[in-house]
Amino acid sequence: MSNTIIGENLPHIPWEARPSDCNDVIWRFSANPILGWNPIPKAARIYNSAVIPFGDGFAGVFRADQKNGRATLFSGRSKDAINWEFDPDPIEWVDENGAPNPTSYSYDPRVLKLEGQYYINWCDDLRGASIGMGTTKDFKTFIRMSNPLMPFNRNGVLFPRQINGKYMLLSRPSDSGHTPFGDIFISESPDLVHWGRHKFVMGSGGNGWWQGLKIGAGPVPIETTEGWLLFYHGVVGTCNGFVYSVGAVILDIDDPSKVLYRTRDYILTPEKPYETTGFVPNVAFPCANLYDAETGRIAIYYGAADTYTAVAFTQVDELLDYIKNNSEVF
Numbered sequence: 620m621s622n623t624i625i626g627e628n629l630p631h632i633p634w635e636a637r638p639s640d641c642n643d644v645i646w647r648f649s650a651n652p653i654l655g656w657n658p659i660p661k662a663a664r665i666y667n668s669a670v671i672p673f674g675d676g677f678a679g680v681f682r683a684d685q686k687n688g689r690a691t692l693f694s695g696r697s698k699d700a701i702n703w704e705f706d707p708d709p710i711e712w713v714d715e716n717g718a719p720n721p722t723s724y725s726y727d728p729r730v731l732k733l734e735g736q737y738y739i740n741w742c743d744d745l746r747g748a749s750i751g752m753g754t755t756k757d758f759k760t761f762i763r764m765s766n767p768l769m770p771f772n773r774n775g776v777l778f779p780r781q782i783n784g785k786y787m788l789l790s791r792p793s794d795s796g797h798t799p800f801g802d803i804f805i806s807e808s809p810d811l812v813h814w815g816r817h818k819f820v821m822g823s824g825g826n827g828w829w830q831g832l833k834i835g836a837g838p839v840p841i842e843t844t845e846g847w848l849l850f851y852h853g854v855v856g857t858c859n860g861f862v863y864s865v866g867a868v869i870l871d872i873d874d875p876s877k878v879l880y881r882t883r884d885y886i887l888t889p890e891k892p893y894e895t896t897g898f899v900p901n902v903a904f905p906c907a908n909l910y911d912a913e914t915g916r917i918a919i920y921y922g923a924a925d926t927y928t929a930v931a932f933t934q935v936d937e938l939l940d941y942i943k944n945n946s947e948v949f
């Protein structure tokens with residue numbers, strides 16, 4: 620029992636106890652990766668994807684790189700959030716009147732439920748990378764809304780409820796390429812259309828090199844009695860390219876621009892063959908989490924090596940204690 624997560628009881632989320640030989644605060648699913656090369660005819664790789672409870676099972680929006688190399692989003696469904704069935708074709712976005720509203724590429728989706736419907740954020744093309752925002756009620760019809768922020772920007776993540784009467788969106792301003800910098804900012808909106816009052820939340824750097832180059836928000840924040848629990852990715856530049864690891868922060872519940880605690884060390888880094896080897900080696904990129912409020916169990920979904928989809932587990936009380944006791948806020 621845990622009373623720490625403020626949210627739904629979802630006893631059917633994937634779960635596996637920590638292996639007896641593991642002392643880490645996060646542990647990997649023994650059947651990782653759950654998706655491998657060429658998972659469906661139209662996709663070479665499905666990774667960096669978002670899943671959410673839906674009906675009596677789960678739904679998801681998946682980053683699928685097609686065989687021409689272009690990133691697109693596909694809709695999928697599952698009974699157990701491990702075995703997925705995907706639509707054969709990418710999501711066809713429409714506008715509010717049902718007219719086609721396509722985008723030339725889309726990647727790294729996040730999905731959340733907000734006020735009775737589902738919202739999707741992703742990296743969209745607004746003459747260069749920017750934040751996309753869309754909504755669906757049934758994971759069949761997807762309405763593409765206006766882009767909340769100007770290019771260039773990535774890693775847009777909405778909060779799952781209004782805070783002080785405003786919608787809140789994390790983002791990571793960037794450049795048009797493989798950005799060699801990046802800090803997390805927050806913006807607010809009265810209506811999910813007009814965004815402003817931008818504030819800095821947290822930057823790359825600190826004593827640990829693993830997050831020295833850039834950082835970006837990961838899955839939708841989880842509301843807890845200690846604050847908003849947010850997983851994020853931290854990047855270091857090496858002589859062989861970028862390495863993406865996972866950290867976590869606790870943000871103030873009423874003012875999430877305030878960082879209360881932040882992991883000094885990474886809590887997951889590419890170690891397993893499916894994380895160190897693939898289309899882009901050495902990437903662990905979290906985009907979704909499922910939780911069960913009653914037990915405090917959390918399943919984290921992350922893309923591995925821009926090729927695979929993998930799952931890791933943690934227990935909220937242990938994780939929050941770990942973050943508090945191993946924190947470096949800068």
Ligand code: BMA
Nearest residue numbers: 667726727797899902904925
């Ligand atoms: C980032 C994004 C992610 C990707 C990562 C590593 O800029 O494109 O989708 O996982 O690079 O290639």
